[in-house]
Amino acid sequence: MSQPALPSTSGTAWHSLPIKEALAAIESAETGLTADEAARRLKDVGPNVIQRAKGDSAFKLLFRQINDPLIYVLLASAALAMIMGEAIDGSVVLAVVVLNTAIGFVQELRAGKAIEALAGMVPQSATVVRGGQRSVIPAADVVPGDVVVLEAGDKVPADARLISVKNLRVDESALTGESVPSDKHVDAVPEDAGVGDRKDLAFGGTLVTSGTATAVVFATGGATELGRISSMLHEATEIETPLTRSMAKVGRVLTIAIVAVALVIVGVALLRGYPPVDAMLAGISLAVAAIPEGLPAIITISLAIGVQRMARRRAVIRKLPAVETLGSTGVICSDKTGTLTRNEMTVRALWTPAGTPPAGASAQGGAGETLEVTGVGYAPVGELRRDGAPVGEAPEPVRALLRAGLLCNDARMKRDGDACGIEGDPTEGALVVAAQKLGVDVEATRREYPRIDAVPFSSELQLMATLHEAPGGERVIFMKGAPEVVLGRAAIGDAERAQVIAEVERMAAQGMRLLAVASRTQGRDAASLDEAHLAEGFELLGLQGMIDPPRPEAIDAIKACHDAGITVKMITGDHLATARAIGEQLGLVREGGRAMNGTEIARLSDEELRAAAASTNVFARVAPEHKLRLVRALQADGRVVAMTGDGVNDAPALKQANIGVAMGITGTAVSKESADVVLTDDNFASIRAAVEEGRRVYDNLVKALAFVLPTNLGEALILLVAVMTFPILGGAPLMPITAVQILWVNLVATVALSLPLAFEAMEKDVMGRPPRDPSEPILSRFVLVRTAIVAVLMTAGAIGLFLYEYFTEVRGGVVSEVAYREAQTAAVTTVVLFQIFYVLNCRSLRDSMLKIGLFSNPWIYVGIGALLALQLCFVYAPFMHTLFGSAPLSLGSWINSTLVALTILPVMSVERWWRLRKARRTAAEAQPADAGVQRVAGATAGH
DSSP, rough: OOOTTTOOTOOOOOSSSSHHHHHTTTTTOOBOHHHHHHHHHHHHHHSSSOOOOOOOOHHHOOOOOOOOOHHHHHHHHHHHHTTOOOOHHHHHHHHHHHHHHHHHHHHHHHHHHHHHHTTTTTEEEEEEETTTEEEEEEEEGOOOEEEEETTOOOBBEEEEEEEEEEEEEEOHHHHHSSSEEEEESSSOOOOOOOOGOOOOOOOOTEEEEEEEEEEEEEEEEEHHHHHHHHHHHHHHHOOHHHHHHHHHHHHHHHHHHHHHHHHHHHHHHHTTEEEEHHHHHHHHHHHHSOTTTTTTHHHHHHHHHHHHHHTTTEEESSSTTTHHHHHHHHHEEESSSSTBSSSEEEEEEHHHTTEEEEEEEEOOOOOEEEEEOOOOOOOOOOOETTEEOOOSSOHHHHHHHHHHHHHHHOEEEEETTEEEOOOOSHHHHHHHHHHHHOOOHHHHHHHOOOOEEEEETTTTEEEEOOOOOOOTTEEEEEEOOOOOOOHTOOOOOOHHHHHHHHHHHHHTTTTOOOOOOOEOOOOOTTOOOGGGSSSSOOOEEEEEEOOOOOHHHHHHHHHHHHHTTOOOEEEOOOOOHHHHHHHHHHTTTTTTTOEEHHHHHHHSSHHHHHHHHHHEEEEOOOOOOHHHHHHHHHTTOOOOEEEEOOOOHHHHHHHHHSSSEEETTTTEEEEHHHEEEEESSSOHHHHHHHHHHHHHHHHHHHHHHHHHHHHHHHHHHHHHHHHOOOOOEETTEOOSOOOOHHHHHHHIHHHHHHGGGGGOOOTTTTTSSOOTTTTSSSOOOHHHHHHHHHHHHHHHHHHHHHHHHHHHHHHHHHOOHHHHHHHHHHHHHHHHHHHHHHHHHHSSSSHHHHHHHHTTTTTHHHHHHHHHHHHHHHHOHHHHHHHHHHOOOOOHHHHHHHHHHHHHHHHHHHHHHOOOOOOOOHHHOOSSSSHHHHHHHHHHGGG
């Protein structure tokens, strides 16, 4: 909306303006706007709310679910079944359509919740200064130029330039990905500073964790950072999943093929002299035979089973197709904090100056030494090491360093059963844990050195100091803070200072967050502490270097992803050095390898970014638009991208990615609503497990497809051959199987056997092969060849047995009508037994049933048992004779059907042997340089 009453502020870099210039640019003052001016601006710019774009109507959403070729095929199937007089069967097919449509409709209705959750981050009220007086107003009434007052616990109502601050810290993790609150100040920062480095700004929707401030608002509503993210959420497009694309193609192919073949069979029947009604009946029967009515149900149930398995492995699926898409993932873009790392700051290194003198004495020169601290997280378990060897008891300089870090500290350790945690700032908590880990009695030390006074940490001072009474009665000041600040107050010479700075740079290059610790005796009469006492004369006790350590299971999971041909990229709001160091430990980048920050990304064109995204695995200090561009760049290369995140800044990229993965513990409502998957433990290893399950689901879907389609094609071929070659008896066409019998096989027998395939155990090589090409059709060459072989064999067996049974009965003096029904029942039974023996072969597309284990999937035998019981009912129950035109069979007929159906086993064994032999020969001829590639090539032979 235009702002005629305000000066043009478009493109203004507010973070780079000094306070006076910022106030002048927005035509405001520290006393705030007048009530009249605020009302005029509110009328001009509109309320401080994030507008939600108008979504599609309910009718449009509903039509989108129905407008699919496979749905049309199913509707045609239902109509045809009802035309045949089988209202129950038609209703079953129609119920499948209604169920699938309802699921998709509900999912799309929920999609708009991400924007609603985003709007919910804006606070309900705000404290502003107007005409020099404070007042509380609805946050929606805040306008550009308003001076807002911020206190601990407040949500910032809009984007604002800080005017004054006192110890202000703001949790911006939802916007920037920073794992710790941001220290704020009022000094302008460079114009090219990223969002996370704009320390003089407060952003709408972020949370003030400590301190107070006043700030002048420069952007409200859609013009804020939250508003920009809202716009990006609208612009981000949800990508069609590989399974959805493949099934849409299957639906189109089936629709065209069924209509074409049905017309052909009607034409052939008319040419052969069939009456028009019978010719149409033959065409309808073929269409019913060719439509895989149970396929959508099989796919839906297979995906639902995958959802249950993934939930047990701590990945909750919000959108059903995401189950299979995970198996196609080629790139995982992961957040760092809490996902790849533990989100538990841990002291990893201690540096103490050599020849550390007693407090108050002059400092001596020396290079000092660095010792390693083992153990991770908040559990006080670990030891001190020098060059990899245990040190034993910590030397006195180290104990002095640990003691000072413990005393100049407000954090507390806590236990919940076996779990250890901290109360307070994570950085301070790390110091407490390090002290206890290395033998310092935390509570006893605090009793020995009672605190008298303190100067709390402030963003201006960049340090904290506490005054204590030492055991001998002396008063001691302990100080900790940024190394450059503490060094400025330490009594050391230039040479020693240079050595310390070199050590700071070395440890920082390893991604460590550093605190310098110092102390000074203050005399027995000191009773208070203020900034004047902190100016100089401190003894530098050393440095404590800490890091948020990688999860061990994440390291293993990344290696497994690499073995599976999946590239893992880390995208974080943290600093470049920290990101690179963690990336090296995780195996994402070689030592000293390339990493990029958001500023570099912003300078690249889309084409340049595609190349950079492909070759770089660590990205730091990234803004929401950078994440979105990275995802799009990877997708432009044809990659299926999974994106993880927990903040508002991640939401657009989560929505744009093929698979959005949100964190269940630390994730915001916005990120969860934008995602397809939510991890209940915020652990990267759970993503790896979900990908593994996704591949399993796809494998089992291919098995189900390879099982279902031959039956439909076989039934269609049976009718086609019959129409083209069978004689006409008594003026009526001789059909080996009727339309209602076909529906029996399709809706009962096929589903009873294909659903157990969804429970098949994971193929041994599932994470040893590259991701499936998203453009690869689900109707692969393998599926088509297998379908043709099985369908032809089934057709030959069913027709051959039908003719044998029919003419044997007729020659034996049985009435032709009775012989006809018995022969049809034998044909149906043969098809069913074909399916039973064939499903055993479909349990693995690479290995024999003996190799995968006869009883590794007991549900197969449950399905076979259920189908045999149903088929016995079909053959012998009188009411089934009425419904389906079946007839009782003799023991000899059962034996004949079984022997014919058994022919599928040797034929499939030969087919599998030939296919694997050809795949191995192809892999050998390719002679890949990497042995792992050879293994992968062989592993994919079944697919």
